[in-house]
Amino acid sequence: MSQPQTTVYWSAFFHPAFQNRPLYLAATEQGLCRITWPQESFDALQAWVGKKLPGAALCEDAAQMAPYLAQLGEYFAGGRTAFTLPLDLRGTPFQTSVWRALTEIPFGETRSYSELAAAIGSPQAVRAVGTANGANPIPIIVPCHRVLGKNSALTGFRGGLQIKETLLKLEGVEDFSGKGHARFQF
Structure with missing residues (x-):
């Protein structure tokens, strides 16, 4: 029996601190797994997902990413000093x-x-x-x-x-x- 395909949800975050270039945020059902820097393209996110979550489907989903985007926005607005988001750390x-x-x-x-x-x-x-x-x-x-x-x-x-x-x-x-x-x- 085959494993169900993992979905990686993503959305873009824009802020003047990055000259309004996007940070791409990605999350699995377990939590946030990736944020790119403004000099990194969407292709960099795709390559990372392909390496760390082989076979996963990338799905743009602003609703799924809303909590992550909101807390990041609060941080940049000066209203958040700690994050309370689930994380899906992919590394050694x-x-x-x-x-x-x-x-x-x-x-x-x-x-x-x-x-x-x-x-x-x-x-x-x-x-x-x-x-x-x-x-x-x-x-x-x-x-x-x-x-x-x-x-x-x-x-x-x-x-x-x-x-x-x-x-x-x-x-x-x-x-x-x-x-x-x-x-x-x-």
Whole structure:
């Protein structure tokens, strides 16, 4: 007997912080599984779904995605400091441990990659934590932007350092250095 086909619902979110370029949000019945960055196309979402959920059907459904879009909109409007959405994290056990630890960083606070590595019980895995952070499939909701490099420097952010700075400032974080390197300095 064949397995029923998985449906991945999606919708687009637009905000001036991203020059009104879309973020594509996708969710399964279990929860939110992907948010793209504004420089990523819909094709990038399709490729991710094809890799992580082989055989799944993508279905545009604003009603199904409404709770996710609403909470993201509330965050950008300054009315939400914590997300209460179900998540469907698709990654290795190590990656998902890093992503879960990210959700524990409170709004308006930051951690270093070293602190994040220690929080998951792998203090020597700083670079691996940085790599997992960069592979986070649900940015903003799983707040990878709250992780800074040594000396509070902005570092390695798949969405771009300008977006990382925008998100931190939205949360009232000003205690960081914009002098970090785009890729490393964990």
